[in-house]
Amino acid sequence: xxxxxxxxxxxxxxxxxxxxxxxxxxxxxxxxxxxxxxxxxxxxxxxxxxxxxxxxxxxxxxxxxxxxxxxxxxxxxxxxxxxxxxxxxxxxxxxxxxxxxxxxxxxxxxxxxxxxxxxxxxxxxxxxxxxxxxxxxxxxxxxxxxxxxxxxxxxxxxxxxxxxxxxxxxxxxxxxxxxxxxxxxxxxxxxxxxxxxxxxxxxxxxxxxxxxxxxxxxxxxxxxxxxxxxxxxxxxxxxxxxxxxxxxxxxxxxxxxxxxx
Amino acid sequence: xxxxxxxxxxxxxxxxxxxxxxxxxxxxxxxxxxxxxxxxxxxxxxxxxxxxxxxxxxxxxxxxxxxxxxxxxxxxxxxxxxxxxxxxxxxxxxxxxxxxxxxxxxxxxxxxxxxxxxxxxxxxxxxxxxxxxxxxxxxxxxxxxxxxxxxxxxxxxxxxxxxxxxxxxxxxxxxxxxxxxxxxxxxxxxxxxxxxxxxxxxxxxxxxxxxxxxxxxxxxxxxxxxxxxxxxxxxxxxxxxxxxxxxxxxxxxxxxxxxxxxxxxxxxxxxxxxxxxxxxxxxxxxxxxxxxxxxxxxxxxxxxxxxxxxxxxxxxxxxxxxxxxxxxxxxxxxxxxxxxxxxxxxxxxxxxxxxxxxxxxxxxxxxxxxxxxxxxxxxxxxxxxxxxxxxxxxxxxxxxxxxxxxxxxxxxxxxxxxxxxxxxxxxxxxxxxxxxxxxxxxxxxxxxxxxxxxxxxxxxxxxxxxxxxxxxxxxxxxxxxxxxxxxxxxxxxxxxxxxxxxxxxxxxxxxxxxxxxxxxxxxxxxxxxxxxxxxxxxxxxxxxxxxxxxxxxxxxxxxxxxxxxxxxxxxxxxxxxxxxxxxxxxxxxxxxxxxxxxxxxxxxxxxxxxxxxxxxxxxxxxxxxxx
Numbered sequence: 009x010x011x012x013x014x015x016x017x018x019x020x021x022x023x024x025x026x027x028x029x030x031x032x033x034x035x036x037x038x039x040x041x042x043x044x045x046x047x048x049x050x051x052x053x054x055x056x057x058x059x060x061x062x063x064x065x066x067x068x069x070x071x072x073x074x075x076x077x078x079x080x081x082x083x084x085x086x087x088x089x090x091x092x093x094x095x096x097x098x099x100x101x102x103x104x105x106x107x108x109x110x111x112x113x114x115x116x117x118x119x120x121x122x123x124x125x126x127x128x129x130x131x132x133x134x135x136x137x138x139x140x141x142x143x144x145x146x147x148x149x150x151x152x153x154x155x156x157x158x159x160x161x162x163x164x165x166x167x168x169x170x171x172x173x174x175x176x177x178x179x180x181x182x183x184x185x186x187x188x189x190x191x192x193x194x195x196x197x198x199x200x201x202x203x204x205x206x207x208x209x210x211x212x213x214x215x216x217x218x219x220x221x222x223x224x225x226x227x228x229x230x231x232x233x234x235x236x237x238x239x240x241x242x243x244x245x246x247x248x249x250x251x252x253x254x255x256x257x258x259x260x261x262x263x264x265x266x267x268x269x
Numbered sequence: 270x271x272x273x274x275x276x277x278x279x280x281x282x283x284x285x286x287x288x289x290x291x292x293x294x295x296x297x298x299x300x301x302x303x304x305x306x307x308x309x310x311x312x313x314x315x316x317x318x319x320x321x322x323x324x325x326x327x328x329x330x331x332x333x334x335x336x337x338x339x340x341x342x343x344x345x346x347x348x349x350x351x352x353x354x355x356x357x358x359x360x361x362x363x364x365x366x367x368x369x370x371x372x373x374x375x376x377x378x379x380x381x382x383x384x385x386x387x388x389x390x391x392x393x394x395x396x397x398x399x400x401x402x403x404x405x406x407x408x409x410x411x412x413x414x415x416x417x418x419x420x421x422x423x424x425x426x427x428x429x430x431x432x433x434x435x436x437x438x439x440x441x442x443x444x445x446x447x448x449x450x451x452x453x454x455x456x457x458x459x460x461x462x463x464x465x466x467x468x469x470x471x472x473x474x475x476x477x478x479x480x481x482x483x484x485x486x487x488x489x490x491x492x493x494x495x496x497x498x499x500x501x502x503x504x505x506x507x508x509x510x511x512x513x514x515x516x517x518x519x520x521x522x523x524x525x526x527x528x529x530x531x532x533x534x535x536x537x538x539x540x541x542x543x544x545x546x547x548x549x550x551x552x553x554x555x556x557x558x559x560x561x562x563x564x565x566x567x568x569x570x571x572x573x574x575x576x577x578x579x580x581x582x583x584x585x586x587x588x589x590x591x592x593x594x595x596x597x598x599x600x601x602x603x604x605x606x607x608x609x610x611x612x613x614x615x616x617x618x619x620x621x622x623x624x625x626x627x628x629x630x631x632x633x634x635x636x637x638x639x640x641x642x643x644x645x646x647x648x649x650x651x652x653x654x655x656x657x658x659x660x661x662x663x664x665x666x667x668x669x670x671x672x673x674x675x676x677x678x679x680x681x682x683x684x685x686x687x688x689x690x691x692x693x694x695x696x697x698x699x700x701x702x703x704x705x706x707x708x709x710x711x712x713x714x715x716x717x718x719x720x721x722x723x724x725x726x727x728x729x730x731x732x733x734x735x736x737x738x739x740x741x742x743x744x745x746x747x748x749x750x751x752x753x754x755x756x757x758x759x760x761x762x763x764x765x766x767x768x769x770x771x772x773x774x775x776x777x778x779x780x781x782x783x784x785x786x787x788x789x790x791x792x793x794x795x796x797x798x799x800x801x802x803x804x805x806x807x808x809x810x811x812x813x814x815x816x817x818x819x820x821x822x823x824x825x826x827x828x829x830x831x832x833x834x835x836x837x838x839x840x841x842x843x844x845x846x847x848x849x850x851x852x853x854x855x856x857x858x859x860x861x862x863x864x865x866x867x868x869x870x871x872x873x874x875x876x877x878x879x880x881x882x883x884x885x886x887x888x889x890x891x892x893x894x895x896x
Contacts, residue, residue: 040745071744072474073496092740092747138556139743140474140497140583143693143735144750153587158550165498165556165583166744170472176744194746222696227740227747 029053029062032085034071038174039200039262040090043068048196048262049089052104055254056089056231059247072167073140080234087244091232099241103228104248105259107195108213108267109148112183115208119190123215124151130160135179135191137166148192151219162188177201183209199263211265226267304820305806307362311778311815315770323722324771327631327642327658329570335794336835338384339438341480342714343791343832345567346631349716350792351833355841356894357795361809361819364892367842368409370402372887377828377850379712380435380480381789382889383443384834385457388412390443391889394850395419395431397447401460405837413460419449420471432478432850434712435830439483439508446477452490452506464511468492468504475499482565484574484604487514491561491576495624498583501560501596503576505607515607519559519578519595520545526595527607534611535662536683538592548591550584557589558582559596563626563712566644567604568658574604575644575658577625580616586693592617597625599646601661611661615648617684620693621674622706623649628714630724634772636664645771647715647726649708650685652678653774667774669767670709670728671758674702693751698736705733705755705875707785714830716792721812723777724769725798727786730758731875755875763875766790766800768815778815784879789830791843799843801827804882807845807890823847823890826883840893848887849879 031053033041041047045054050066057064067085069075076097079085093103113119122128134157136149152161164182168175179191180201191198192214202209214225231248233240248255259266318324326346333344335352343349356364372378376394383390389402389409397417402409436445442463443455450469455462468490469475474497482489487505495501501519506512518525522543523532534540541547546554560579567574581589581596598614616623629644634655636643642658651672655664666678675685693699710728717724733755741750757763764782769775788801796812803826809819826849833843 034745037745071742073743075743090745092742094740095742096739137746138498138583138588139741139746139748139750143585143753144741144748145583145585145588146746146748149588150585150749153585158588158590161550161588162552163498163556163584163588165474166746166748167474167497169470171470175472176746197745220696222738223749 027060027062028065029057029060029087030065030067030085031087031089032067032069032079033089035068036170036174037071037176039196048258048264051258052089052255055251055258056244056247059251060243070170080232083234086233086237086240088232090229093228093230095232097235098232099235099238100230100232101241101245101248103230104255105264106226106228106267106269107264108217108226109146109192110195110198110211110265111214112180112191112193112198112202113189113210114183114186115210117189120210120212122190122212124155124219129157132160132189133162133187134160135162135164135182135188137176137179137193138163139166146194147219147223147225148214151223154220180205195265195267196262199265203263213265213267217267226269305808305817307817307819309814309816311780311810313778313814315773315775315777317777317813318722318770318772322635322772324632324634324645324717325722326719327568327633328640337386338381338832338834340383340482341381341435341437341830342564342566342628345482345484345569347564347566347628347714348630348792349714349790349830350718352794353833353835353841354794356793356797356833356843358797358811358818360894361795361797363894364809364819364821364843365895366821367891367893369891370400370409370889372398372848372889374398374848374887375885376848376887377432378846378848378887379432379828379830380846381830381832382844383436383438384832385438387837388457390436390438390457392433392436392445393887394433395448397433397445399436399443399445399455399460401457415455415460415462417447417451417453417465419447419451434478434480437481437483442508444481444483444488444508446479446481446490448476448478450475450477450492452477452481452488452511454488454508454511466506466511466513469494473499479562482567482574483508484567484569485572487604489565489574493560493562495558495560495579495582498556498558499560500555500557501578503561505604517600517602517607517609518545519561520549520554520557522546526609527602528609531603532609532611533660535613535657535660538617538682538684539594539612539614544592544594548594550589550591553584553589556583557593557596561626563624564628564714566629566631568631571658572604573601573610575599575601575629575631577627577629579624579626580619580622586618586620589618593619597623599625599629599644599656599661613656613661613663613683615650615654615685620687621702623708625649626712627710630715630717631658632717632771645717645724647710647724647728647769649710650675651704651709653769653771654678655771655774665774668709669726669769669776670765671703671730671732672709674704693735696736696738698734700734701732702735703732703758704729705731706753707731711787713787713828714789716790716798718792718796718798718812720794720796721768722770722772723812724771725790725792725812726767726769727788727790727800728765728767729785730760730763730765731755731785732758757875764802766810766815768812780810780815785875787828791831791833793833799831799845801829801831801845803827803849803876803879805847807831821892824884824888825849825886826879840896842891842893844889844891846887846889849883849885
């Protein structure tokens with residue numbers, strides 16, 4: 009009984025004029041975020057918190073299965089700084105960037121101009137990530153299966169091994185070290201790791217960008233808040249608008265390949 | 270021109286229609302359900318089998334020490350039957366609460382407590398605490414409390430709530446597993462930790478939720494995490510030291526799967542070299558799933574264990590052409606060496622998330638004039654399977670739940686004949702697939718009574734639509750999901766308790782339940798069957814005809830397994846956990862949004878009303894007849 013009373017008192021005192029923005033962030037998933045605060049979403053959270061004159065708090069949470077329910081759903085934080093726009097279970101701001109899945113190959117390999125329908129794919133070792141949800145997977149994985157390319161595929165789990173740095177980048181590292189010829193990876197992941205690669209890598213958008221008329225390879229990214237927190241969503245929207253050029257600068261600094269539209 | 274009389278008729282008709290509509294709305298309001306009425310509410314479908322034609326326990330079956338309950342399924346053959354008979358169909362109506370124990374843990378409580386001598390052992394979901402209660406006191410007190418302190422990060426990894434299916438006792442030691450992948454042995458007297466062995470790496474998505482089985486000095490433990498691409502394995506640990514004796518993988522080369530010269534599967538589809546590699550896309554087996562996260566049974570005469578493997582993942586079906594051995598099937602292994610004896614695949618190239626991890630009940634059944642040793646499996650596919658215990662041959666297969674995903678089981682090949690209309694294809698919505706992803710029945714175990722020859726199956730009556738595409742997001746990466754929306758199968762109810770005759774392979778009686786049944790069942794020599802509902806009713810029904818004899822409302826929904834024991838005072842007690850959660854209860858325990866029909870993998874659509882009908886919170890209830 010005593011503790012909640014003291015807590016409430018402390019919150020009241022602290023509440024005089026002080027505002028806190030609590031964001032959830034993955035502690036080990038560059039270029040999006042890491043515990044050292046070096047990621048795109050770390051920087052964006054700092055920018056927005058400052059703009060809202062709020063103290064920034066970060067709750068570290070691996071963005072794995074159940075992340076929405078366990079974080080925003082359990083009121084552990086106010087926002088995730090990067091989610092696909094219009095995600096059904098959340099309220100999302102207007103998009104602040106749009107990216108797409110990329111073909112990632114070594115620049116010294118003659119693999120420019122690839123499309124999903126390129127006959128060269130039938131001879132290549134292809135890496136894709138798998139989300140691990142029955143009936144669900146990144147769109148390039150399904151696009152290749154639709155083309156009967158299952159025998160060329162090497163699967164990587166989206167999570168990787170969380171004991172290593174940036175576990176989701178394993179699929180890009182496999183191109184670097186020659187284990188596979190080409191990876192189909194999400195733009196921000198591909199862009200950032202390609203920029204830091206020891207061997208030059210080639211990045212080209214996966215096309216067609218809307219496969220067979222209904223499978224998008226391109227997604228808009230927004231800030232996500234709990235569905236009933238429309239007040240915060242509006243404030244974040246206004247802040248994104250006020251800071252448009254600074255936000256664009258952050259996205260650019262992380263080599264995010266931007267998709268038109 | 271219309272006459273005045275006609276006009277009046279129209280007005281009266283319109284008023285009547287309004288009244289009917291208003292009545293329907295009022296009746297359909299999500300109000301508290303009325304108390305279930307005692308008496309005859311079962312559908313009677315067939316006669317009780319004659320004694321000569323009844324299934325019976327395995328020939329070597331020795332009734333367990335009735336006073337104790339030392340493993341989750343009651344005995345190694347998995348019957349969940351107790352020879353205690355003080356509580357009978359005649360007196361169960363006066364059962365009352367003897368004591369309760371609050372675990373202060375709001376997640377899903379799937380386990381049963383154990384009782385050994387004068388001590389009760391209570392295990393909880395994450396953080397997997399263990400309590401020993403001294404039963405010699407009128408109000409049992411805590412003898413010791415053990416906290417394994419699993420890594421908090423494991424919560425984010427667990428698929429469907431952070432459940433644990435309880436402990437096993439053997440030779441003065443208590444064995445259990447933690448969500449972060451450790452098998453732990455405690456001294457049952459003092460609670461002192463004897464050893465802990467790490468068997469799963471949560472950083473790779475591996476967890477453990479199952480209850481271990483102890484046989485011939487080995488503690489058997491299986492992994493969870495197929496949804497994360499975890500390659501499943503079953504490990505045998507030395508009960509004294511915790512050292513690994515053998516480890517059998519569910520995919521990959523024969524040497525990893527422990528397939529050798531003793532392996533004699535019945536059907537040609539399981540015969541061949543390294544099928545755990547060749548029935549996959551190249552290297553698909555390396556992240557192929559097949560996690561044995563369910564029940565293990567043990568035949569001491571054959572020195573064999575029987576257990577099922579989970580669904581293949583994380584590949585979509587179109588990405589992994591082939592049978593995807595050895596996922597979604599049953600292994601028989603030599604417990605001493607781990608060597609496989611046979612395998613039967615109940616869902617080759619699984620399309621529907623039909624893990625085959627349900628209980629295997631070891632029975633002898635009258636079959637063509639002789640007694641035949643079998644394993645009886647109320648399988649996730651919705652078929653009640655009778656397999657020859659020695660060979661894995663399918664003797665019979667009949668649907669105990671509403672099934673349309675398969676047309677039948679072909680007894681020549683043992684394989685299900687898949688219904689082409691129900692095959693999910695990316696980009697196409699496939700409607701009305703039955704059973705839904707949790708199957709005809711999920712993990713919650715049945716009970717068998719040798720007194721009636723019936724298997725009491727707590728199960729589901731759910732179908733699903735699959736395939737509407739929605740954007741999802743994990744680890745910073747957008748992906749597309751084929752959402753599953755579950756709903757009640759024909760009849761409109763979502764759960765069933767079936768009393769099943771495994772010889773005739775048909776239901777003898779059946780109780781319809783509004784909510785899906787996610788609790789285990791218990792059968793006793795008093796001819797009473799116990800089970801619980803998601804909205805917290807703990808029920809006792811007559812084992813012979815299904816009549817509801819008694820019910821008691823608990824403080825939270827029930828997804829645990831009932832057990833019974835004789836206390837130090839000589840009275841029979843019956844215990845059950847309240848504590849909703851798990852996959853189906855995640856809507857309450859995990860505070861999911863009931864407006865999002867696809868959260869918790871589609872269960873919310875079938876259970877949007879549950880949140881109004883129960884609260885989370887773990888509490889053990891122990892009942893007895895008035896003293």
